Amino acid sequence: MKNLTNNFCNSYQPVKALLICQKQTTVEDGGGESNIYVESYDIGKFGKPINAHPLTFKETLQLSGLFQAAEEMKTGFLRSRGIIPNQVLYVNPQNGGYAVWFTPPQEVPLYFASALGIKSGRGKVPAMVWKAGREELAVFALKGGKKPTGNTKLFHAPFFNIYRTGRVCMGTVRINISESARLEDFMAQWENYYWNSYFSHLMDDFNPVTENIVQLWQTQVKTENAFPTHLLKSTNDTLQSLIT
Numbered sequence: 001m002k003n004l005t006n007n008f009c010n011s012y013q014p015v016k017a018l019l020i021c022q023k024q025t026t027v028e029d030g031g032g033e034s035n036i037y038v039e040s041y042d043i044g045k046f047g048k049p050i051n052a053h054p055l056t057f058k059e060t061l062q063l064s065g066l067f068q069a070a071e072e073m074k075t076g077f078l079r080s081r082g083i084i085p086n087q088v089l090y091v092n093p094q095n096g097g098y099a100v101w102f103t104p105p106q107e108v109p110l111y112f113a114s115a116l117g118i119k120s121g122r123g124k125v126p127a128m129v130w131k132a133g134r135e136e137l138a139v140f141a142l143k144g145g146k147k148p149t150g151n152t153k154l155f156h157a158p159f160f161n162i163y164r165t166g167r168v169c170m171g172t173v174r175i176n177i178s179e180s181a182r183l184e185d186f187m188a189q190w191e192n193y194y195w196n197s198y199f200s201h202l203m204d205d206f207n208p209v210t211e212n213i214v215q216l217w218q219t220q221v222k223t224e225n226a227f228p229t230h231l232l233k234s235t236n237d238t239l240q241s242l243i244t
Helices: 005-011 057-075 183-195 215-221
Strands: 016-024 032-045 051-053 090-091 100-103 105-114 121-125 127-132 136-140 153-156 234-238
Touching: 051 234, 090 183, 100 183, 105 183, 121 215, 127 183, 136 153
Parallel strands: none
Antiparallel strands: 016 032, 032 051, 090 100, 100 127, 105 121, 127 136, 153 234
């Protein structure tokens, strides 16, 4: 492995050190309260602390700004960079957090394991609803291309590697979603993971369409036709059931 020690030293030089001193008073002195004193040091040549002085108001504000920036990084998960994108349906940043969004009918790259006998290529897929947290993804299909409402009926996504519940088996794909991922990046990252993974098999032998799914995609990747949504199988779910 390459030794990066010199690079770190050249890029980041110590400039300030804080020494926190604590005095524990007795009951006689003041009821056993703990007194804190913060002493600030500048860092001189060769990393030597110099110019010891009580922490100033200006230094306190600078330190507070650093803590605030760190807190914003921690709590920025699923926050939009600006106006919430139109495809977003629901966002819950609490308890691990998840987002629900939809994509209209589109043409995407489709990759199939060789054992399926389907040539990889671009194909048209139906409108979809996506529900994802940092480590798990579920997808569903829609008929039509309009933005769904709470009562919109969901259909099984017509792909391999999906359980009846809609949960996706990502196989060997390494998922790495940051704890501070913004909403737009979060959605784009999951879509990229999904469309760049290989479809390989049906989960629990469940066929999500009304005809042979292998033959369906053998045909679909060769045509410019829109996805035949009349082949979709209905679920017992609506959009509302995903967020309750």
